[in-house]
Amino acid sequence: MSANSADGKGTLDVVLVKAGRTKIRYPAELLHDDGSRVTVRAPWAGDGVRDFGFVRFEPGDVFTEHYWRDRWYAVKEVRDGRGALKGWYCDVTRPAVLSGRELVVEDLDLDLWRSADGTAVLRLDEDEFAASGLAARDPSAAAAARAALDELERLAALDAFDTL
Template identity: 70%
Template structure:
């Protein structure tokens, strides 16, 4: 962040718009509710916001799915727990991003095209979209950010293998599924 001050945490129960910046594609925006914010780790809950159901082959996102999304103001990733309408955990979808920031009531996250999936049974870990990351040209435009993005994907894979993200999804922050 370029700010010399740290913005106040968002209030649990308040509405927020999540804006995923997806250069050069259009941004994705959707409504969410803040369930916790300790000033660094921000948690929101949102229904599946896609225009249609989406089958990725390893998971299907459907109407009624609920995402508990964990963002950090000091980490280069987000972790989204995905639950079916009946409450069953489908898994965790992780985005490699620049650290999250809040601008005028909007949670802004710049997606860097690398993703990771951890299945609900913790048996399947998939590194996703590495081809999109290479095609994005980030390594040429901003080599330092590209290096941080690769490190973040490695960190996510390590955390998924070690404890399924339990060590980073703060149990004291409301919204932990």
């Protein structure tokens, strides 16, 4: 079965690229591909526990990840091993590219977190984005990234991630 079939069967590798290098690569189950949005599910792919202070990602967590070929972000629903919703972690990225069995996404440093209960909506890594030099190298991409973060914050405030 092809990794880009719309019926959701198959696996692919999610490849997160940052500053021209592969940051992480992990296998994911393809759930859906409608030609614009690709949805995959994968267990926490990090090493051990990652404690951000506002959320902990740990072994057993499951991520349902939505990537778009025409949007500058990815939205990841995070659940613990028992299925309880922790929240949504969103990455500002260039539009995703599915090539064969690889879904390649370029991370642009900006992130957003929305807790499950909606009490915390946090814009993250704006200092890393400023330090990345993207605004000087590619002003139009930097503007698209900032607009994507604003859009994610608006969606979070509307509790609209479930409707994407």
